[in-house]
Amino acid sequence: MLDNRVETFLALCDIMNYTKTAETLHITQPAVTQQIRWLEEYYGCRLFSYQGKVLRLTEKGKTLRRLAQQMTANAQGILQEMQREENTEIHLRIGATKTIGDYMLPPIMVVFLQEYPQYRLHLTVDNTGKLLHMMEEGKIDFAIVEGFFDKEKYDFTLYKRERFLGVCGKACPLRGKSISLWGTHTEPLILREPGSGTRDILEELLKENNFTVHSYSTVQEISNFQAIKAMTEASLGITFLYEPVVKQELEEKRLFPLEILNFDIFRELNFVYLQNSLFRQTWQPFVDFAMTWQK
Structure with a gap:
């Protein structure tokens, strides 16, 4: 108390x-x-x-x-520990950004629960900033994020590195063309809302090339990945996402990678947790499992 x-x-x-x-x-x-x-x-x-x-x-x-x-x-x-009786379930509160929570964690959670049936998982999907705030308030035990965070303020473990790429629909004028990142600005841009890890990374990349999201012909802000992919597939614009989010659409040739020169971008996904956490032993089994899990 x-x-x-x-x-x-x-x-x-x-x-x-x-x-x-x-x-x-x-x-x-x-x-x-x-x-x-x-x-x-x-x-x-x-x-x-x-x-x-x-x-x-x-x-x-x-x-x-x-x-x-x-x-x-x-x-x-x-x-929670004092209220938990011996030999009862262990509640684990996980926070994840949308890319991770929607596309990477579900199969891991399924297999983890099969091997650790005593766990009860609670997953919250939100943007990086909100997840870190929830963690500071003790509402989640740790977060898995793809966005930027203060590495001096939090402890963290590198989970993996994922490719970040631009994609377009079949009728997009840029499909199959070798272009610079600036060359994409002639198309409408479809992207996540401010505060999302995906958007933060794109904005940082654009800044490094001396332009912004507002340099594009039009901008559509959509918080739902399925809607973003559907709009992109209909060639209503281009978007930038992590490869796991569009893996199926790329394989089925419903979406196509933009051939952007000097744009071989990989970004870190990290487990983030508070420094000096007293309950690391509660959530460490899940972190270890996720680190070694393969489809």
Whole structure:
């Protein structure tokens, strides 16, 4: 059970406004101020400071936030462990980005449960940023992501490297042509929503080549991979995805790889977890299994 002052501190870190934090926690603003002041006196340092009228975390405040988030996650794990009876099922809460959760994990989960029937798996599919936030709040045990994350803030294990490629439909004018990445901008672009790992990687690649998604003739933002593939197959635009997402469509020649010069791109997929996790032994069997599993 966490001290309510720590909970207030974490809420203020997220909201960065004393009044709104008080409203969210259903306490008074002076109570928020008093609890933060108590923590500052206890630790002997300032946790927040103002730059003009903007509230900021100090470096010590950032350190306490990171450690308090670990405490929160571990407290959730302790609660589950204490409530679990001997020889009963083990609940494992997995977070995964859409590429991984929709196309890579399902067959692994099936075989894992056949070999480890005592486990109960709970899978949450969302974008990288939201998954990391859920992990910090103790709502998931670890995440498997393809997007960028702060490697100094989290512990991680490289899962695999997957090819990232552009694809088009049969009637696309670019099919079968050797083009530069810039040469793709004449076509409509179909892509995931902001915050998704797939989009983050594409935007970074475009930035390295001095243009953006807005350089394309039109942009369609779609959160569903099936819709993205259907629209691309109908030659309504081009898209960029990880190879496992379009493997079947490429084999059946319903989609075609764009022949982009100097575009042999592979990106990391990582298991990400909080530093100093107390319950690594609970989820490590799944990580080890996934690392060695092959179809």
